[in-house]
Amino acid sequence: MLKLWKLERKTGEATVAYPFAPLPVNKDMRGKPVHDAAACVACAACAVACPADAIWMSVDPDAETITWNINYGRCIFCGRCEESCPFEAIRLSQEFELAVTSKADLHDQAVYKIQECSVCGRPFAPRKEVDLARRVLDQVVGSAAAWQRDVLDVCPACRRRLDAQRAKASCDAANAAVLLEAIERDAAQAGGADAAGATDAADGGTSAEGVR
Amino acid sequence: MSPKKSPADLTGAAAPSPARGYERICESHVEAVRAAIPGAIQDVAWQTDDQVTVTVNIDTLPDVVAFLYYKRDGWLPMMVGNDERSLCGAYAVYYILSMEGQDRGWVVVRGEVDPVTREWPSVTPLVPACVWSEREVRDMFGLVPVGLPDKRRLVLPDDWPDGLYPLRKDAMDYRFRPEPVSDLESYKFLTETHGKETTVMPMGPMHITSDEPGHFRLFVEGETIVDADYRLFYVHRGMEKVAETRLNYDAVTFLADRVCGICGCAHSVAYAEAVERAQHIEVPERAQWIRAICLEVERLHSHLLNIGLVCHYAGFDTGFMQFFRVREKAMDLAEKLTGARKTYGLNVIGGVRRDILKEQRQDTIRIVRELRAEVRELVDVLMTTPNFESRTKGVGRLDPQIARDYSNVGPLVRGSGFDRDVRFVHPFDGYKALDPSRFKAASQASCDVQGRTLVRIQEFYDSLDMIEALLDGMPEGPILTEGWTYTPHVFGIGATEAPRGEDVHWAMVGDNQKCYRWRAKAATYSNWPTLRFMLRGNTVADAALIIGSLDPCYSCTDRVTVVDVHDGATKTITKDQLETYCVDRTHSPLLDD
Numbered sequence: 001m002l003k004l005w006k007l008e009r010k011t012g013e014a015t016v017a018y019p020f021a022p023l024p025v026n027k028d029m030r031g032k033p034v035h036d037a038a039a040c041v042a043c044a045a046c047a048v049a050c051p052a053d054a055i056w057m058s059v060d061p062d063a064e065t066i067t068w069n070i071n072y073g074r075c076i077f078c079g080r081c082e083e084s085c086p087f088e089a090i091r092l093s094q095e096f097e098l099a100v101t102s103k104a105d106l107h108d109q110a111v112y113k114i115q116e117c118s119v120c121g122r123p124f125a126p127r128k129e130v131d132l133a134r135r136v137l138d139q140v141v142g143s144a145a146a147w148q149r150d151v152l153d154v155c156p157a158c159r160r161r162l163d164a165q166r167a168k169a170s171c172d173a174a175n176a177a178v179l180l181e182a183i184e185r186d187a188a189q190a191g192g193a194d195a196a197g198a199t200d201a202a203d204g205g206t207s208a209e210g211v212r
Numbered sequence: 213m214s215p216k217k218s219p220a221d222l223t224g225a226a227a228p229s230p231a232r233g234y235e236r237i238c239e240s241h242v243e244a245v246r247a248a249i250p251g252a253i254q255d256v257a258w259q260t261d262d263q264v265t266v267t268v269n270i271d272t273l274p275d276v277v278a279f280l281y282y283k284r285d286g287w288l289p290m291m292v293g294n295d296e297r298s299l300c301g302a303y304a305v306y307y308i309l310s311m312e313g314q315d316r317g318w319v320v321v322r323g324e325v326d327p328v329t330r331e332w333p334s335v336t337p338l339v340p341a342c343v344w345s346e347r348e349v350r351d352m353f354g355l356v357p358v359g360l361p362d363k364r365r366l367v368l369p370d371d372w373p374d375g376l377y378p379l380r381k382d383a384m385d386y387r388f389r390p391e392p393v394s395d396l397e398s399y400k401f402l403t404e405t406h407g408k409e410t411t412v413m414p415m416g417p418m419h420i421t422s423d424e425p426g427h428f429r430l431f432v433e434g435e436t437i438v439d440a441d442y443r444l445f446y447v448h449r450g451m452e453k454v455a456e457t458r459l460n461y462d463a464v465t466f467l468a469d470r471v472c473g474i475c476g477c478a479h480s481v482a483y484a485e486a487v488e489r490a491q492h493i494e495v496p497e498r499a500q501w502i503r504a505i506c507l508e509v510e511r512l513h514s515h516l517l518n519i520g521l522v523c524h525y526a527g528f529d530t531g532f533m534q535f536f537r538v539r540e541k542a543m544d545l546a547e548k549l550t551g552a553r554k555t556y557g558l559n560v561i562g563g564v565r566r567d568i569l570k571e572q573r574q575d576t577i578r579i580v581r582e583l584r585a586e587v588r589e590l591v592d593v594l595m596t597t598p599n600f601e602s603r604t605k606g607v608g609r610l611d612p613q614i615a616r617d618y619s620n621v622g623p624l625v626r627g628s629g630f631d632r633d634v635r636f637v638h639p640f641d642g643y644k645a646l647d648p649s650r651f652k653a654a655s656q657a658s659c660d661v662q663g664r665t666l667v668r669i670q671e672f673y674d675s676l677d678m679i680e681a682l683l684d685g686m687p688e689g690p691i692l693t694e695g696w697t698y699t700p701h702v703f704g705i706g707a708t709e710a711p712r713g714e715d716v717h718w719a720m721v722g723d724n725q726k727c728y729r730w731r732a733k734a735a736t737y738s739n740w741p742t743l744r745f746m747l748r749g750n751t752v753a754d755a756a757l758i759i760g761s762l763d764p765c766y767s768c769t770d771r772v773t774v775v776d777v778h779d780g781a782t783k784t785i786t787k788d789q790l791e792t793y794c795v796d797r798t799h800s801p802l803l804d805d
Contacts, residue, residue, distance in 0.1 A: 051463035
């Protein structure tokens, strides 16, 4: 008994003044996720990573918007969103006082416009994501990057069509070049032989077929 | 920092090796089964070095399991049911045996259950430890263990329709909750009173001391408990179903964290290791050490909680307050190391997410020293409190033979003279490196509440020493590996020693990055079935203390209804009344009329 009294005297006051004074927390503690709507490009990496489905994306095709949503009531403070975000647009703060009087207050969102396809007019990707891709491509030189820049605001379906057309065009061009080369070679052979070669030159088309 | 040691120097415990004359770990057990029960074994396959699955002829299954259990020092944490109709055309049952005598390892006895008859011979009559698992498989898969005496539901509620088995692959969406088919509770509580005239004392639906709502019936004669029966699973969350359908296999660690509000880390480590072993993922050593440290930190705060509660139930509330004050330091340490007070969110498949840097290391060492000094003082006070000994000595006796039959775990079984502890029986993670001459499983032979409390106190000190030893020998390097090839439909066992006993997880991953089947066995699942034996012969006033010594999760809710079976009189006692009675043992609420 005496030991206990001594212990209690030594311990003194064990309680803290919270909530009348702020409660210090560890600096590495994972609290409420804070979203930076300006830095976010609505890429949805966090929504994919979130194990609790606290973060999700919703698309309104009529308004042409994509919305980033979070329900703090579902959040388990694991910080997977923070790890997956390429732009540090979401981070876990030190805030732990999340109680609300209305359930709706647990929900937070950020609305982003969607880019329309310049070919078919259908919305296809968050505009900020497209803008970001453009800024990145501006740093890159080369014909491939130039082509990517040209079709940035084209939706994947239309881009496939454009790509197919482009591939066909380049194929045709290559074929034409091969044809031309064959004709020239035949002509050169004919010129180097004798006068009779002049009549063979008429068959140049056939032999070019063979080359092809 | 101490000079860097190579992991080889640190490996104190000898790496598990095959028995003499055999090439592989557990091969001696397989051969023993072959010799004892000829023709039983159909197939043998090793999942990892120390895990072997033996597929047996289903008719010989009970004999094989009983042989391994009693003749080869096997203990049975759980059995698993699995709907493998899409894989092999049948259901499968897996009896997981932890071999703890010679040739230590895991032997899984697998039997295929015909999808038409859906019957298999029950093992429970031979090995009582299977009873809850077999009842659960019957509820969840609709397979019938022929010969299982207890025909009641275990997991499913009374209002659940017949013929709907949630874990069958073709059963239902995880969001579906069928309309209740009954308004009545039809669960029959069983008793063995040997003709004695008893009064029934129901406790529930929320139990006085247990966090999980449970419905208890104490059959009392005067103040003495003659028998007890109970029903749990009122808060069955369907986690296994959610993990198999909604989550990807790599997100299940975060769900596994939430299996328990106290020892979440132990579950997520067990799940991660089950998958890692199945997929042959080499976890970096530094990550293994960090996992072990966090498991020990978890044990610190859990044991302080339980020791505090033992004080509370023995009527020593000052001690309770003091232990909780000190416990706060352990919680703070957990927050420093993992970012959450409950060691949540640390594990991913392939390693851990947070390193222990110099700053955390220094803080940990400081807090560990403070805890050691403060808890030593408190324990000294507790031990010199005469009330503590008189309330705990000889109370809630768990007979060692019953503990053996039911495969109890944790401080409960160690308080009954066994020294089974996963950390030492099947060393994993950083525990592999601990010096076996210095660290041993704590055990007490007194078999009572006092013994269990003393085990916890000893383990608390051991944990502090382990944290220091692990921090000292922590290898350098990465904490996460991400390079592995995903192979579907392979399975593995992960086992950890949670503060309450061993957590065993069995996981089989499937197509589309989903778990095909995940079975999580929490420590207390192995301990509940023996509670009735511990309650028998004790007084009503000690009931809360005995249940407390099991260390289930606590909450103090609701009330108790007392029914006198002979005149049908009912009386409602508040939780405060019963708790006060437990504390000061005067003015029995039963006698107030």
